[in-house]
Amino acid sequence: xxxxxxxxxxxxxxxxxxxxxxxxxxxxxxxxxxxxxxxxxxxxxxxxxxxxxxxxxxxxxxxxxxxxxxxxxxxxxxxxxxxxxxxxxxxxxxxxxxxxxxxxxxxxxxxxxxxxxxxxxxxxxxxxxxxxxxxxxxxxxxxxxxxxxxxxxxxxxxxxxxxxxxxxxxxxxxxxxxxxxxxxxxxxxxxxxxxxxxxxxxxxxxxxxxxxxxxxxxxxxxxxxxxxxxxxxxxxxxxxxxxxxxxxxxxxxxxxxxxxxxxxxxxxxxxxxxxxxxxxxxxxxxxxxxxxxxxxxxxxxxxxxxxxxxxxxxxxxxxxxxxxxxxxxxxxxxxxxxxxxxxxxxxxxxxxxxxxxxxxxxxxxxxxxxxxxxxxxxxxxxxxxxxxxxxxxxxxxxxxxxxxxxxxxxxxxxxxxxxxxxxxxxxxxxxxxxxxxxxxxxxxxxxxxxxxxxxxxxxxxxxxxxxxxxxxxxxxxxxxxxxxxxxxxxxxxxxxxxxxxxxxxxxxxxxxx
Ligand code: NAD
Numbered sequence: 001x002x003x004x005x006x007x008x009x010x011x012x013x014x015x016x017x018x019x020x021x022x023x024x025x026x027x028x029x030x031x032x033x034x035x036x037x038x039x040x041x042x043x044x045x046x047x048x049x050x051x052x053x054x055x056x057x058x059x060x061x062x063x064x065x066x067x068x069x070x071x072x073x074x075x076x077x078x079x080x081x082x083x084x085x086x087x088x089x090x091x092x093x094x095x096x097x098x099x100x101x102x103x104x105x106x107x108x109x110x111x112x113x114x115x116x117x118x119x120x121x122x123x124x125x126x127x128x129x130x131x132x133x134x135x136x137x138x139x140x141x142x143x144x145x146x147x148x149x150x151x152x153x154x155x156x157x158x159x160x161x162x163x164x165x166x167x168x169x170x171x172x173x174x175x176x177x178x179x180x181x182x183x184x185x186x187x188x189x190x191x192x193x194x195x196x197x198x199x200x201x202x203x204x205x206x207x208x209x210x211x212x213x214x215x216x217x218x219x220x221x222x223x224x225x226x227x228x229x230x231x232x233x234x235x236x237x238x239x240x241x242x243x244x245x246x247x248x249x250x251x252x253x254x255x256x257x258x259x260x261x262x263x264x265x266x267x268x269x270x271x272x273x274x275x276x277x278x279x280x281x282x283x284x285x286x287x288x289x290x291x292x293x294x295x296x297x298x299x300x301x302x303x304x305x306x307x308x309x310x311x312x313x314x315x316x317x318x319x320x321x322x323x324x325x326x327x328x329x330x331x332x333x334x335x336x337x338x339x340x341x342x343x344x345x346x347x348x349x350x351x352x353x354x355x356x357x358x359x360x361x362x363x364x365x366x367x368x369x370x371x372x373x374x375x376x377x378x379x380x381x382x383x384x385x386x387x388x389x390x391x392x393x394x395x396x397x398x399x400x401x402x403x404x405x406x407x408x409x410x411x412x413x414x415x416x417x418x419x420x421x422x423x424x425x426x427x428x429x430x431x432x433x434x435x436x437x438x439x440x441x442x443x444x445x446x447x448x449x450x451x452x453x454x455x456x457x458x459x460x461x462x463x464x465x466x467x468x469x470x471x472x473x474x475x476x477x478x479x480x481x482x483x484x485x486x487x488x489x490x491x492x493x494x495x496x497x498x499x500x501x502x503x504x505x506x507x508x509x510x511x512x513x
Contacts, residue, residue, distance in 0.1 A: 056352070080222060164497060199228050246496070393414075
């Protein structure tokens with residue numbers, strides 16, 4: 001297929017991303033397009049290149065936002081917050097519904113940009129865009145329902161509570177689900193009456209800019225949702241900023257830990273969506289075909305670059321050989337290649353160093369005695385344009401044990417480790433024997449066992465007879481070192497608001513003096 005791949009990304013978008021900062025409005029925005037030019041000269045700013053994982057080619061580069069851009073973004077968000085927070089929920093809802101409609105309308109454009117930038121198959125990017133507009137639509141609905149409580153007290157006195165926004169929230173995203181993360185953070189933040197400054201990963205800066213344009217078109221007030229671009233330094237400036245009330249972070253455990261430390265300096269609210277090493281537990285009475293599907297969904301979506309992935313696949317010993325035969329055969333059939341082609345089932349990993357890191361985990365696993373049942377090596381597509389892409393074949397490691405590094409550490413690539421087990425008690429103990437607690441999966445036809453397992457597993461989400469499904473209605477977030485705070489579902493309101501109590505005296509104050 002003769003396509004000029006990077007031409008598929010609108011030039012205006014590349015320009016918008018490359019200015020290093022995007023602001024829906026504010027004191028220094030351009031009248032048309034609402035973009036802010038970095039204030040410092042190019043020489044003073046770090047530049048960041050962005051590559052297309054499938055071809056290795058550079059898509060664009062941008063100048064990282066520094067202190068001045070961060071100050072501007074926070075200041076204009078603060079100003080916009082004053083008006084936005086005073087709107088009724090229904091008024092905010094109307095604007096967010098229009099934003100959801102626009103994301104739906106631009107679904108294909110956003111999905112193409114997302115696939116070029118992340119390397120994931122277009123079919124998956126479309127689903128990511130769906131989860132993005134669904135978040136905006138869902139929280140648009142929630143906006144009108146925010147309410148406090150009335151509490152009756154003695155002597156006719158009473159109290160009431162007010163659910164109030166926090167102020168300027170910062171959203172910081174990982175590179176694996178850029179548009180989804182931007183919406184899962186901004187939609188509840190804005191619905192609850194907050195402003196947001198969002199920083200996408202420097203590897204995937206593009207679709208957050210598309211979202212900012214959409215919010216602007218939908219009628220979100222100027223300055224309320226701003227995008228700044230950059231890496232660790234820019235993120236750290238945002239987290240330290242005195243004008244920021246809350247940080248919602250999605251990324252790795254070490255970065256989450258640093259962010260929590262920074263936030264502690266000025267007592268900011270924090271939500272952390274971090275990494276995982278989730279167990280997928282397959283009992284012998286399960287529907288085997290479905291369990292195989294579950295294992296594939298739990299390991300190979302988005303090239304395995306999914307935080308919730310059930311990479312420790314515990315299989316009850318009496319069905320081990322049947323399960324392995326089926327899962328290895330299916331894995332070998334996975335169509336790897338151009339993320340933009342319909343029918344591609346696995347695209348390219350995010351960067352060359354990340355690909356090398358994943359491959360080195362496979363090598364280390366072999367050195368520690370694991371048996372490579374399939375994949376685990378480079379894949380070179382037939383298309384010469386993709387010869388420098390970061391592709392690998394999905395891998396299944398047999399004969400694993402709980403002490404192996406591939407079983408203990410988050411690999412964040414398409415590598416499934418198989419761990420046989422005998423009893424329910426044993427598997428619960430082994431599944432929980434980790435510092436992570438993001439998710440788990442259980443395949444069984446035994447109803448009581450399913451619910452016993454759901455209660456026993458120390459995780460934020462437990463999937464029964466499915467995996468990696470994240471409907472917007474369900475709260476999502478980790479236990480243990482996988483983080484705290486929730487995204488999605490009505491529970492999210494708690495994390496983007498604060499509760500004020502108002503005491504009303506109806507008699508005379510009872511005063512001893
Ligand atoms: P990362 O921690 O390297 O970076 C995440 C973001 O933090 C980036 O935008 C980065 O620029 C920024 N950052 C880095 N240092 C910072 C600092 N000191 N202060 C503020 N911001 C800083 O993670 P990544 O490599 O982009 O993403 C992969 C990780 O994200 C994996 O561990 C994965 O499990 C996790 N993840 C978790 C979820 C979830 O919802 N739980 C979802 C997706 C990814």
